[in-house]
Amino acid sequence: MAKQQPAGRILVVDDQATNIELLHNIFKEVHEVEFAMTGEEALEMAIRDLPDIILLDIQLPGMDGFEVCRRLKSNANTRHIPVIFLTAKNDVDDMVNGYKQGAVDYVIKPFNWFELIAKVNTQLVLREMKSELRNAQEREELFLRQIQLSLEETELTLGGGRPQTKQRVLIVDDSVSNIETLASMLGDEYELFFAVNGEQAKQIAREAHPHLIMLDVVLPDTDGYQVCKQLKREPETRDIPIVFVTSRDSAEDETRGLEAGAIDYIIKPYSHSIVKARTRNLLELVRNRDLLKKLTLTDALTGVPNRRNFQEVYRREWFRACRAREPLSLIMIDIDNFKRFNDFYGHPAGDACLQKVAKMIYQVRKRNTDFVARLGGEEFVVILPDTDAEGGQRFADAMLNAVRKLAIAHEHNDGKKIVTISAGLVTCYPGPHISRENLLSTADECLYQAKKEGRNRVCSRMEPSDDPA
Incomplete structure (x- = not known):
């Protein structure tokens, strides 16, 4: 529909x-x-x-x-x-x-x-996105001002000070001269990727996840309409805006492209000013959409992804691991005796503690694909794609050590005197023998075991694999 x-x-x-x-x-x-x-x-x-x-x-x-x-x-x-x-x-x-x-x-x-x-x-x-974005930013700024009145020591800011990166544009054309022409127009402002056929375009779209695809209709292995339809069917690529760039200028061709899922249609030969203006307008739409999505997928207190974001990423990484037959490690994390901390030091100090712990866990990451989220309260989760049990254990140990080094005073943490965390680690090769929900439950069981054994530790499990290798 x-x-x-x-x-x-x-x-x-x-x-x-x-x-x-x-x-x-x-x-x-x-x-x-x-x-x-x-x-x-x-x-x-x-x-x-x-x-x-x-x-x-x-x-x-x-x-x-x-x-x-x-x-x-x-x-x-x-x-x-x-x-x-x-x-x-x-x-x-x-x-x-x-x-x-x-x-x-x-x-x-x-x-x-x-x-x-x-x-x-x-x-x-x-227009709607800009309005929602303004409202979301105003709500978040108000929330931050309220938190900041009580939190003077925190160093973690929400989304501020991060370097701007170029938006990514994928150009798909079997003519080298056409690619060179578009590259000369757009190369200074955007990070460009190139494909000369449909299969290559789909592969790069999945891997590079560009902010915009400029797609020729006539390709050597298929037509651009089919490529557009296939990209719009796949969850990983369906939200990427597609612009047809073609010499076909009939109303029927343009209508067919828009019905396939394209957002715009640019006719060859190119006008430098028109291509730049339309690209800039479309990428403004993408930028506002992505920023609005980021705000809805970010935990307002800690600045790390929230539960909803985790659910999306976990689903995506699960199916990616299934396709690639790669290991996936999952870590559930809990701040030890956090209720006692809140009761003794007060909720503002509790919020500051959550922020510092979240920041420290986030900084342990070695790869952009390592994913940290706050599930709620004092509970966090980490997804480690293409990571075996040994790699998961190294990450979990590094997390525990990093949080201990914060040396946040906690007089009611079973004699440890500082804030510590417990973690449940589980590793598997995703496949039909196990479900995402079961893996989460197993990680929770490992976390419970870590608490039962005295907290401030990692308990782990390797799920059996049906991989014949």
Whole structure:
């Protein structure tokens, strides 16, 4: 089932009644649609009503669309409103001029309604994401301010100060010259990957997980539509936005690409300004989506991933280990006698303790694939992909030692005087002989055993394998 379009308020600016009627019929079932027939009227309505998006014709009586857009973008109250130009001319110079004035996209008349809906939908989704992101950041900032009043010693910040990395773009084209052209346009801003056929593209998409895929329709081993459909079916790649970059410019081809799951369609030969503008707009959408997702998947107190994030990563790593026939180690962790700590030192000190322990466990990681999460309370979990029992034991021992070195005072920790942790480690070769739930239960049993034996230790188990090797 297709996703429902997000509802929004659309201002259509066109001096042709037939175009106004057509656009009204396209959007009236979902959106609130208003109309203006001159540039002056459009500016007045935009300032007064602040629509969510403006569909703006270039050829208007008196003030043309370029000037309307320029004035909208110079006004602090309206500059945030996305503008999509509507034009009867497929003129590169006009498109470039439109992007320079601040437009986010172009639609050529006569309208391909599927393309138009997709582009409006993209901008409305981006608007919702930005709104949710602002709200989430405001909630988190308020929470952090409240915590900071009580926690002056903590060194762990939530998401701040991390270096910005380039977004990754995968270019798929069997023509070396086309790849070189796109690389010259985008190489300075993005980390680029290249594929010359469909199979190579799918493999790189799974391994590199790019933020955007620019996909040619004509490939030597398959067509781009099939590659797009296959990527959209796989959980690891279905959320990656795909843009078709092709010389096929018919409405039928464009519609077929959008129906396959693409988010946009760029026609060859390339215009440097258009490719850069559309890529930048799409990657802004991705960046906001990823940041919003990160906020919803991060534990607000400690800054490490939360339970929901763990469930997603655990499922993904389990099936990856099944495919690769690699070992997977799982560690359940508990801060020893944490209730006594909270009762004696108070909850602000307890929160500071959780933050320091989370940070220390996180710093023990040697690889980006090693995953640490807080499940709730004083309980944490670590996923170690492609790690055997010996490697899991080394990691667990390093964790315990690192937390002991923090030397956080704990007068009620069974005579140990400092904060310690207990851990349950289990290793297996995932397969039909064992389930994810069973592995979690076994790790919990090992953690219970560690506590029973006196805490401040690791108990481990190697699950039997059905691997004939």
